[in-house]
Amino acid sequence: MRVFKIILIKELKSMIRDPKILIAMFIVPFIIVGVMYGIVVFSTRQMVEEAVRGRGVIAIVDEDQGYWSKNLTEYIKSLGFKILRLNNTTVLLEVLNNRSILSAIVIPSDFTENITRNNTAYVEIYTYIHSPSMSHLISRSKAIGVIMSYSQNLSETIIKIHGLNPKYISHPVNTTMTVILKDKMIHVNDLGALIGGFTMINIAFPLIAFILASFLVQLTATSIAVEKEEKMFETILSLPINRLEFIAAKIVAAVIIGFIGIAFYGALFAWYFGSVASISSSSPASSSSFNVFGILFDIYGSSGLGAFFIASIGLILFVLGIAIILALFVEDVRSAQMITSYIVMPFMFVLVLSMFLDITSYPQSTRYIISLIPFVNISFMSTFIFTGDQIAIHISALSSILYAILIMYIASKLIGTEKVFTLKLFRRKKIRT
Amino acid sequence: MDLLVVNDLVKIYPGNVEALRGISFKVEPGEVYGLIGPNGAGKTTTLRIIATILEPTHGEVYVDGYSVVDQPDEVRRRISYLPEEAGAYKYLTGLEFLEFIAKIYTDDPRLRSEMIRDALAISGLGERIKDKIRTYSKGMLRRLLVAKTLMVKPKLALLDEPTAGLDVLNAQRIRYIIKEYAKKHGIAVLLSSHNMLEVEYLCDRIGILYRGKLIVEGSPKKLIEEYKVVNLEELFTKLIGEQYESF
Ligand SMILES: Nc1ncnc2c1ncn2[C@@H]1O[C@H](COP(=O)(O)OP(=O)(O)OP(=O)(O)O)[C@@H](O)[C@H]1O
Ligand SMILES: [Mg+2]
Numbered sequence: 001m002r003v004f005k006i007i008l009i010k011e012l013k014s015m016i017r018d019p020k021i022l023i024a025m026f027i028v029p030f031i032i033v034g035v036m037y038g039i040v041v042f043s044t045r046q047m048v049e050e051a052v053r054g055r056g057v058i059a060i061v062d063e064d065q066g067y068w069s070k071n072l073t074e075y076i077k078s079l080g081f082k083i084l085r086l087n088n089t090t091v092l093l094e095v096l097n098n099r100s101i102l103s104a105i106v107i108p109s110d111f112t113e114n115i116t117r118n119n120t121a122y123v124e125i126y127t128y129i130h131s132p133s134m135s136h137l138i139s140r141s142k143a144i145g146v147i148m149s150y151s152q153n154l155s156e157t158i159i160k161i162h163g164l165n166p167k168y169i170s171h172p173v174n175t176t177m178t179v180i181l182k183d184k185m186i187h188v189n190d191l192g193a194l195i196g197g198f199t200m201i202n203i204a205f206p207l208i209a210f211i212l213a214s215f216l217v218q219l220t221a222t223s224i225a226v227e228k229e230e231k232m233f234e235t236i237l238s239l240p241i242n243r244l245e246f247i248a249a250k251i252v253a254a255v256i257i258g259f260i261g262i263a264f265y266g267a268l269f270a271w272y273f274g275s276v277a278s279i280s281s282s283s284p285a286s287s288s289s290f291n292v293f294g295i296l297f298d299i300y301g302s303s304g305l306g307a308f309f310i311a312s313i314g315l316i317l318f319v320l321g322i323a324i325i326l327a328l329f330v331e332d333v334r335s336a337q338m339i340t341s342y343i344v345m346p347f348m349f350v351l352v353l354s355m356f357l358d359i360t361s362y363p364q365s366t367r368y369i370i371s372l373i374p375f376v377n378i379s380f381m382s383t384f385i386f387t388g389d390q391i392a393i394h395i396s397a398l399s400s401i402l403y404a405i406l407i408m409y410i411a412s413k414l415i416g417t418e419k420v421f422t423l424k425l426f427r428r429k430k431i432r433t
Numbered sequence: 434m435d436l437l438v439v440n441d442l443v444k445i446y447p448g449n450v451e452a453l454r455g456i457s458f459k460v461e462p463g464e465v466y467g468l469i470g471p472n473g474a475g476k477t478t479t480l481r482i483i484a485t486i487l488e489p490t491h492g493e494v495y496v497d498g499y500s501v502v503d504q505p506d507e508v509r510r511r512i513s514y515l516p517e518e519a520g521a522y523k524y525l526t527g528l529e530f531l532e533f534i535a536k537i538y539t540d541d542p543r544l545r546s547e548m549i550r551d552a553l554a555i556s557g558l559g560e561r562i563k564d565k566i567r568t569y570s571k572g573m574l575r576r577l578l579v580a581k582t583l584m585v586k587p588k589l590a591l592l593d594e595p596t597a598g599l600d601v602l603n604a605q606r607i608r609y610i611i612k613e614y615a616k617k618h619g620i621a622v623l624l625s626s627h628n629m630l631e632v633e634y635l636c637d638r639i640g641i642l643y644r645g646k647l648i649v650e651g652s653p654k655k656l657i658e659e660y661k662v663v664n665l666e667e668l669f670t671k672l673i674g675e676q677y678e679s680f
Contacts, residue, residue, distance in 0.1 A: 006536045010522070017524035231520030238484040238514040238591075239537055240506065418488045421481075422447070 003241045004249045011223060011253035020333060021222060021257075058143060059084040059095055059104035066112025068121070075150050076105075096128040103127040103143035115154075123147060206351055206379045209312035213319040214344045215261055218337060219254035220320060221327035225336035234421070243415045247324060304385035307397045311378045314400025318374055319343060321407030325414060329423045347375050354379035360387055371395040374403045435459040436497055436589055436621045437466075437483065443491035444478050444645075452478040454645035455492065462588065465615055465622040467632040469665075470642035471673055476625035477517050479642070480591050483623065484514040497588055513587035517594050517625075519578050523567035527558055527577050530566060531584070538585045548584040555610050556580035571598045579607055583614050590615070592624040596631060604628075608635055629665040639665070643673060 015021045058081045062069050077083055081102075086095065092104055106124040114121035125147070127140045156166040179186045224247075227233045236246065322343055327336045359367060359380055367389065371377045377396035384392040414420060437460035444453040453475045460466045468476045481487040483494055485505040493500060499507040521530050528549070535548040553562060556576040566574065575598050582590055595611065596604040612635055615622050626632050632639055633653045641649040649656065649672060653665055662668045 002540055003537060006533065010525070010533050013529070014522055014524045230522055231516075231518055232522060234481075234484075234486060234516040235514065235519055237486045238509060238512065238516075239534075240509040241537055242506075418486065421486050 004245045004252075007241070007246055007249035008253055011250055012256065014226070015219070015223065015253060015257055018226070020226075021219070055080065056102040056139065056142070057082040057084050057100055058146070059086055059092075059101050061086045061089055061092070061104065061106045063088075063109045064107045064111040068112040068115045069107045072107065072111075072123075072150055075153070076146055079146060081146070092126055096126060099130050101128075102139055105143060105147070205308045205312065205382065206354070206375075209315050209378060210344075210347055210351060211265075212258065212262065212312075213316045213347075214340070215258040216251070216254050216316060217319050217323040217340045217343065219257055220251055221323045221330075221336040221340045222333055223250045223254065224324065224327040225330055225333040228330075229332045237421060244412050247411075247415065251320065251324075300382070300385055304393070307385065307393045308378075308381055310397040311381060311400040314397070314402075314404045315375055315378050317404035318400065318407055319347075321404060321411050324411045325407070328411075328414065328420045331424060350376050350379050354383075359383055367392050368395060372399050374400060434462075434498070436462045436464075437623065438493070438495040439479070439483070440494070441492040442479070442482065442489055442494060444475070444482060444487065445490045452645055453482075456640075456642070456645070456647040457492075458640050458647060458650060460589070460621050460623055462621050463615065463619045464638065465612070465624070465636045467636035467639040468623065468625040468642055469627070469629070469632055469639055469669065470625075474642040475645045476642055477593055480514070480593050480623065480625060481516075483508075483589075484512060484516075484591050485509055486514075511588040512591055513582045513585050513589075514591040515578055515582040515593060515595060517597070521566045521574060521577060521581075524565060526565055527556070527562040527569070530577070531562075531581055534581045534585065548586075551614075552577075552580035552584040555583055555607075555614065557606065572600060572603055575599055576603065576607065579611070583611070583620070586618045586620060588621060590620050590622045590624075592622060594625055594627065596626070596628065604631070611635060629669060633665045641669065641672060648672060 058076055060073055060076070060083055062073065062085070073083060084095070084101065086092070086104070089106060092106075095101055096104055104126040106126065108122065108124070111121050111123065125143045127143065129140055130136060155170075159166040159169050177188050179188055227236055237243075323340050326339045326343070330336045330339060354376075357380075359370060360383060362370075367384070368391070370380055371384065371392040372395060377399065381393065381396050384396060439459070440457050441455050442453050442457070443451075443455050445451050456475070456479065458466070468479060470476055478487065482489050483496065483501060485501050485508050488502060493502075495501070496508045497511050499511070501508050521527075522533075525533065531549055531552045532545070535545045535552075538548075539545055553559075556562070556573075556579070558573060558577060558580075561569070561573065562577075566577070569577065575596075579592070579595055582592065592611070596607050599607060608631055611622065611624075614620065622635075624635070636653060638650065638652050639656070640647050649668075651659070656668055657664065660668050660671060662671060
């Protein structure tokens with residue numbers, strides 16, 4: 001225990017001081033998240049504002065000069081657009097070449113006549129695309145939106161004139177939906193929110209385990225590789241310390257720094273999603289999706305969550321074991337970090353796959369096999385819990401722990417031999433003379 | 434009783450590289466023993482096996498009666514090893530590094546502060562001991578490492594080219610310190626070197642290693658007399674040079 005403490009203190013000291021670790025852990029992701037945040041917030045705000053406010057100039061060629069064409073022009077004006085009146089279409093191209101003109105609307109001479117005779121009326125929209133960017137394209141499509149909303153208003157007016165209820169006419173049949181989850185009935189008005197909520201809970205646990213594992217793996221592998229890079233490895237191997245204690249101290253140091261990192265990112269993401277949500281807070285979907293989230297938690301129950309927890313611990317130890325073994329055999333920090341990302345990548349793939357794959361229809365034996373594969377089992381664990389497949393749940397949790405013990409055992413055996421010193425991966429063999 | 438016993442030691446690296454082909458020698462307590470030999474002779478390999486880093490392919494090594502294969506923990510408690518290409522944690526200060534090593538060997542604070550005091554004297558780093566190791570020159574780092582190796586007063590110090598990279602004056606100083614410190618605290622030293630002057634000055638006995646075999650062993654004085662040469666360098670040239678000529 002004494003040596004453990006000494007190593008742990010040394011680890012924490014070096015980790016805090018070494019820019020390699022700080023950069024990998026905080027600064028780079030911080031910049032990425034910060035920039036991402038800036039872009040998303042800025043562009044979302046921009047788009048929301050753009051969509052609400054009618055900013056810009058719309059050119060109108062009114063060949064009709066009737067009641068409804070004037071009514072349409074007034075409507076566009078009332079939305080906040082500036083109107084540029086053109087006498088005929090000959091100058092259209094020239095005018096549209098100016099970027100500040102969003103579009104030109106040509107109202108044909110039969111416009112008023114068609115509406116008054118209950119015929120469909122047409123307008124023609126011309127627009128010039130100057131750039132392939134998203135915001136530019138959105139601005140060019142505004143005119144269509146304007147006409148659509150005008151048409152909607154007009155239809156309501158016409159329906160009212162005929163003495164009918166516009167709400168009834170546009171949606172004569174509507175639905176509400178009740179979802180039965182296990183023994184509970186839940187009313188949902190938004191299927192999208194339900195799907196979102198389910199997907200979230202499906203990947204939430206594996207995702208948390210995954211993020212934690214990749215943090216720990218990255219840090220532990222780095223700190224082992226640092227010993228080699230700083231040419232301390234040979235000295236360490238000759239010191240009167242228990243090598244397992246040495247590795248354990250490194251893991252614990254990684255756990256401490258890793259949890260600080262997780263808390264840091266947790267706060268960052270909470271703030272980040274908080275700001276994004278406040279921009280689009282008008283949508284009612286968010287409140288109902290939170291309901292679904294709470295209900296799903298109820299349904300999974302404490303035993304399911306417990307199994308998840310055990311499997312997650314197993315997974316983290318398992319990945320950590322692999323990372324330790326590999327990190328012992330690489331020469332420097334960079335290859336250690338490269339290797340750990342190789343370990344982590346396939347897991348990310350499985351995680352994404354588990355979101356789309358429905359394994360409930362698979363034969364029982366296939367599901368048992370899935371529950372035996374490390375990490376794959378944890379990705380599908382929410383499905384096992386949901387369907388109440390107790391055997392698969394237990395296999396998943398137990399096998400995760402077993403794999404972890406096995407890999408840790410192999411790691412501990414290797415640490416005691418000269419192989420930690422002589423085996424070298426990812427390095428060209430010396431040319432013997 | 435001998436402190437270090439190396440008996441018929443063989444080391445074959447993967448790829449069938451025969452680094453050691455059956456060497457045997459002994460080191461007594463408090464004795465300074467020098468391993469010399471051309472590049473690739475097997476000096477570092479020998480030291481690494483004694484330091485419990487590599488495993489012998491064949492043969493036995495005992496330190497203070499403990500086998501490096503069966504009781505490496507006991508061996509590690511009795512040795513202190515300075516590798517040929519060693520470094521130190523760059524983001525610690527020299528002092529923090531020494532404290533780290535001292536703490537591993539003892540939890541008695543009095544012994545520890547004694548170790549640190551000795552290390553300060555050995556390294557001669559003065560106030561620079563409070564600077565981060567990453568600001569040290571190669572020679573300063575080597576002095577720090579020699580200090581950390583000796584300060585723990587092991588029964589057996591293993592020094593792989595202790596003065597490599599040091600200037601003439603610093604090398605002389607370190608040699609003097611090794612000799613005096615070993616004598617004062619009864620530390621046996623097994624060192625390797627390419628510097629014949631160093632070996633002649635420091636060592637009670639030397640062994641010349643060539644192609645994984647110990648070809649000559651004895652005190653520098655006796656060997657010089659026996660082979661009728663003026664110094665060890667001439668002896669080395671005579672023995673190894675002859676072998677080279679036979680090609
Ligand atoms: N890890 C290894 N794998 C394979 N062969 C090795 C390894 N380490 C050393 N050798 C070989 O073993 C032999 C002895 O090497 P060793 O490092 O012990 O020599 P040395 O006497 O210390 O040489 P130097 O004076 O250059 O330091 C050499 O032929 C070397 O190529
Ligand atoms: Mg060597």
